[in-house]
Amino acid sequence: MTLNKPHREDVPEMPNRLGIAGIEFIEYATSRPQALGQVLENMGFRPVARHRSREVTLYRQGDMNLVVNANPDDARVSGTVDGEPVISAVAFRVQDALKAHTRCLELGAWGVPSQAQAMELHIPAIHGPGRSRFYFVDRWQEFSIYDIDFKPIPTVDQHPPALSGMSYFGVVQYIGAGRSADWLTYYEHMFDFVSIPDEERFGILPKGKLMKSPCGSFLWQLVEPDPWMESGDEGPECLKRIGFGVSDVGEAVKALKAHGVEFVESTQLHPEDRGALTRSVLGSVAFELVHK
Structure with missing residues (x-):
């Protein structure tokens, strides 16, 4: 007996009630x-x-x-x-x-x-x-x-090409201790984001809970404070960092270093094939590169 393949219409799609497209x-x-x-x-x-x-x-x-x-x-x-x-x-x-x-x-x-x-x-x-x-x-x-x-702005190219093909990969949000479940529910309820299993990771930072947008074009990461922090908080609940997707992390790191960008390099964290993290500047601005 031969089983018929399901029609495309029979394959359930992720709900996207807001019509989010990136x-x-x-x-x-x-x-x-x-x-x-x-x-x-x-x-x-x-x-x-x-x-x-x-x-x-x-x-x-x-x-x-x-x-x-x-x-x-x-x-x-x-x-x-x-x-x-x-x-x-x-x-x-x-x-x-x-x-x-x-x-x-x-x-x-x-x-x-x-x-x-x-x-x-x-x-x-x-x-x-x-x-x-x-x-x-x-x-x-x-x-x-x-x-x-x-x-x-006069004489400026209105559509400059992306360095090393960078594109928006996601946003990192810092949250309060024990607040992951609340924020997961919020993004699921409000925007139809979907949780990604803990074993499925991107980049070089293992912390936090990951969610995928309903259009599948970007991720959202929720990061709680480390349990050893006396204050129990890493600051106010805020949007902390932008992640850029690149096809070749090494090439992107090299190109950005040529522009004067410095990266975090330590025994625990250093640029590699999966991703890289820039050093924080102006007290709060850092970016993450992620292999896409």
């Missing part, structure tokens, strides 16, 4: 935009546009957009400690931003009031961990949000 941009808040800009340029990003009415700069390489928010009227900027940059927002690409935002509010999320001025685009958002936000963007194909709110 990361549109990641935002840093800082009162030291020039210093952070130099760090980003060392990582291969290039400033390509400036906001029309606020002190906000768009950096880009390849398919990655990164926003530096230095608007002094933004509480996330004025609230930074000693000028240390913080990841203040992650924007998800979705099929319908209003529907995604409305669904999150129905699930219990706290909405962020719009601060868009006249002729500016309103990007719906909800509150994330700490002071951060999650934005929903549906203008990322034929038209983009940057076409309206940003002015291109």
Whole structure:
């Protein structure tokens, strides 16, 4: 007897009720935009546009957009400690931003009031961990949000190639002790993220719980404090670090070192085929390379 193969329609797919299709941009808040800009340029990003009415700069390489928010009227900027940059927002690409935002509010999320001025685009958002936000963007194909709110920097290539083919791989979030179950439930409930088994690891940092986005294009890592820490906490629950996917970690490390980027090298942690971690600069900014 021959068993018939199931039709493609019979194969269950991961639920993706918000229509998430990747990361549109990641935002840093800082009162030291020039210093952070130099760090980003060392990582291969290039400033390509400036906001029309606020002190906000768009950096880009390849398919990655990164926003530096230095608007002094933004509480996330004025609230930074000693000028240390913080990841203040992650924007998800979705099929319908209003529907995604409305669904999150129905699930219990706290909405962020719009601060868009006249002729500016309103990007719906909800509150994330700490002071951060999650934005929903549906203008990322034929038209983009940057076409309206940003002015291109003259003579600058608007689409610089990615250094060593880097792309967004994921985000690392620090959480409080014993809070993994709460945050796993939150991301499953709110965004349809799916937990990855503990034995399935990426990069060189073994800590934390991993989750995959419903579109399968990026990961989310939740890291609790080490049990030996007296305070029982590694700081506020916050978005801590960006992970970049590369096809050749060694090549990427070599290229970034040529740009002046330094990497953590010790007996416990050093660049290898699976990944590498940059040394923290400006007190809080570090990046992780992961073999994809």
